[in-house]
Amino acid sequence: MKDFILAGPERAIRNAWRSLRRWRNSSCGYNVLGISSTGHGASFALASSAHGVRALNLDRFLRKKYAVLLSQAEHDEIRAGKTNFGKTTRYLLSEGVHDLPPISVFETAWRSFLDALLRGTGLGPGDIDLVVASESHFAVNCFQLGRKLGRYFPNAEIVTNIEHHAIHRFQAFLSSPFDEAAVLTLDNCGEPLGRLGGSPLAITLSSVQNAAFAIHREHTFPESSPGLLYHWFTNYLGFRSGEEGKTMGLSSYGRDSCYRALSPHLEMHDNGAFRFLRHKELQATLSDLGAKPRRPGTSIEPIHGDVARAGQMLLDNIVTNAVTALARLTPSRNLCLAGGVALNSVSNERAFRRSRFQNLYVMPNAGDCGQALGCALYGAHVLRRDRKSRGLLSDSLGPPYTDSEVVAALRAANLEPVVCPDIAASVAGLLAAGFVVGWFQGGSEYGPRALGRRSILADPRPQPMKDYLNCHVKHRESFRPYAPAVLEDKSAEWFDLKGTSPYMLRVVDVRPEKRSTLAAVTHVDGTARVQTVSRYENPLFYDLIRKFENRTGVPVVLNTSFNRAGEPIVETPADAIECFMSTRIDALAIHNFLITKST
Ligand SMILES: [Fe+2]
Numbered sequence: 273m274k275d276f277i278l279a280g281p282e283r284a285i286r287n288a289w290r291s292l293r294r295w296r297n298s299s300c301g302y303n304v305l306g307i308s309s310t311g312h313g314a315s316f317a318l319a320s321s322a323h324g325v326r327a328l329n330l331d332r333f334l335r336k337k338y339a340v341l342l343s344q345a346e347h348d349e350i351r352a353g354k355t356n357f358g359k360t361t362r363y364l365l366s367e368g369v370h371d372l373p374p375i376s377v378f379e380t381a382w383r384s385f386l387d388a389l390l391r392g393t394g395l396g397p398g399d400i401d402l403v404v405a406s407e408s409h410f411a412v413n414c415f416q417l418g419r420k421l422g423r424y425f426p427n428a429e430i431v432t433n434i435e436h437h438a439i440h441r442f443q444a445f446l447s448s449p450f451d452e453a454a455v456l457t458l459d460n461c462g463e464p465l466g467r468l469g470g471s472p473l474a475i476t477l478s479s480v481q482n483a484a485f486a487i488h489r490e491h492t493f494p495e496s497s498p499g500l501l502y503h504w505f506t507n508y509l510g511f512r513s514g515e516e517g518k519t520m521g522l523s524s525y526g527r528d529s530c531y532r533a534l535s536p537h538l539e540m541h542d543n544g545a546f547r548f549l550r551h552k553e554l555q556a557t558l559s560d561l562g563a564k565p566r567r568p569g570t571s572i573e574p575i576h577g578d579v580a581r582a583g584q585m586l587l588d589n590i591v592t593n594a595v596t597a598l599a600r601l602t603p604s605r606n607l608c609l610a611g612g613v614a615l616n617s618v619s620n621e622r623a624f625r626r627s628r629f630q631n632l633y634v635m636p637n638a639g640d641c642g643q644a645l646g647c648a649l650y651g652a653h654v655l656r657r658d659r660k661s662r663g664l665l666s667d668s669l670g671p672p673y674t675d676s677e678v679v680a681a682l683r684a685a686n687l688e689p690v691v692c693p694d695i696a697a698s699v700a701g702l703l704a705a706g707f708v709v710g711w712f713q714g715g716s717e718y719g720p721r722a723l724g725r726r727s728i729l730a731d732p733r734p735q736p737m738k739d740y741l742n743c744h745v746k747h748r749e750s751f752r753p754y755a756p757a758v759l760e761d762k763s764a765e766w767f768d769l770k771g772t773s774p775y776m777l778r779v780v781d782v783r784p785e786k787r788s789t790l791a792a793v794t795h796v797d798g799t800a801r802v803q804t805v806s807r808y809e810n811p812l813f814y815d816l817i818r819k820f821e822n823r824t825g826v827p828v829v830l831n832t833s834f835n836r837a838g839e840p841i842v843e844t845p846a847d848a849i850e851c852f853m854s855t856r857i858d859a860l861a862i863h864n865f866l867i868t869k870s871t
Pocket residue numbers: 436440459460461462611612639640
């Protein structure tokens with residue numbers, strides 16, 4: 273096995289000593305900390321032989337959407353506008369990515385963030401025996417984590433030199449239910465790689481058996497970057513980095529005119545690579561088609577839907593081509609996807625349906641933010657050789673809260689904790705009567721989709737419900753659709769779905785005869801980004817939907833994330849209460865307590 277411990281004589285001796293100590297005390301188990309710190313999000317994850325797996329996104333903890341974690345030196349260089357940015361950053365800044373995300377400095381934020389992740393476990397920094405971290409590739413000096421983390425985790429072996437796309441591969445496969453699979457990673461880019469002459473990767477095609485990967489093809493940034501291409505369209509439409517989902521939602525409203533003009537410029541290769549116009553050429557072509565760049569905050573015109581549709585269809589073709597290329601290179605019937613582009617549920621579904629793969633798994637936190645989990649699982653499964661430490665049973669990986677903490681938060685907000693004997697039945701009744709309910713149960717979702725732990729729920733039937741939520745609860749653009757959560761065993765009756773979609777990462781057709789019934793969750797093109805809910809994975813949420821079905825005959829609820837526009841999903845009871853009180857959410861179901869606005 274390759275040794276990933278950082279080089280350097282002092283560190284090597286220290287790591288050897290720690291390894292020997294761990295070997296002697298192997299009966300004590302392990303506590304692996306994964307750290308994601310790239311320029312597209314940050315998170316910490318724990319894989320522990322005693323405490324299982326948990327993970328927390330920095331933006332939820334800080335209450336700042338898209339927050340990233342940088343070293344003090346990196347932060348200072350960016351803020352000072354020094355010229356020695358890395359090649360990738362320089363390219364991004366010159367090609368339309370002008371907006372920096374909220375920045376948190378590692379040296380001042382790490383401890384409180386770690387404490388939030390470890391809450392209730394009794395663990396502290398001294399109990400971590402292995403840290404696996406993805407390096408930032410956002411600026412020139414990188415994070416230099418290897419030199420710093422040893423100070424913060426005195427008893428830990430430090431591993432920081434795993435390639436960005438390798439972490440995406442582990443993130444995808446080690447969280448999947450498969451023993452072997454084809455693994456496709458697609459994103460904007462990884463770090464500059466010396467072995468590739470300084471080019472970063474953007475697409476990798478691989479297959480895996482028992483965590484041993486065979487790399488079949490690698491394609492580099494910027495010429496074969498699907499994330500960069502889609503970002504150009506997103507940016508042109510006046511949305512910022514991280515808002516690619518808005519482009520996807522808007523694409524359903526567009527016509528084919530822009531796509532027809534642009535598609536001849538897309539050159540796709542049998543090995544999964546592609547070539548397209550450069551940024552300025554794309555801007556000029558769109559301008560010639562009458563589509564001027566939209567300024568943020570201005571109205572959305574029909575031409576913007578056409579531009580979004582073009583970007584989406586080009587991405588569909590690129591992802592389908594890569595999946596098809598991978599299918600030729602491996603006999604596996606199982607397909608795993610990760611990398612930020614894998615969050616595009618429309619492309620996932622189209623590529624999967626056009627392929628010969630039988631089973632699809634998309635890691636729920638597929639982008640860079642989810643790399644902390646890939647790091648932690650890699651540490652536990654490969655470095656600590658715990659073969660059971662894989663397969664994600666749920667995306668509910670956030671640290672849980674006790675009933676006492678919920679009661680304290682309610683009382684702090686001058687709300688009386690009213691215990692509800694059957695919270696599922698009560699909420700089902702409220703939804704059937706047309707009320708909007710905030711739903712807070714267990715640990716938060718690690719990925720960007722609310723899956724029944726931090727959700728706002730509503731009746732999926734009335735058409736006006738969508739506009740009501742957009743205008744009065746979520747305060748977001750009117751074109752954005754809402755998603756259905758359906759009982760897994762009833763999903764085929766209502767949706768054209770092959771298999772399951774537990775993480776809401778597949779967009780499928782609502783069956784034509786059901787579209788008028790599911791008016792609030794059927795998108796303008798007859799599709800829906802569906803979540804299938806199983807009794808096994810989330811029994812309380814399943815029970816709620818079943819009781820809603822008993823009342824209405826519809827085994828579906830509208831499920832959207834518990835937040836307002838521009839804010840991260842709520843994490844703590846206090847966050848949920850604050851969101852509940854400041855919006856037109858009618859009731860809050862938090863653990864077994866039901867709070868209504870009228871009481
Ligand atoms: Fe990535």
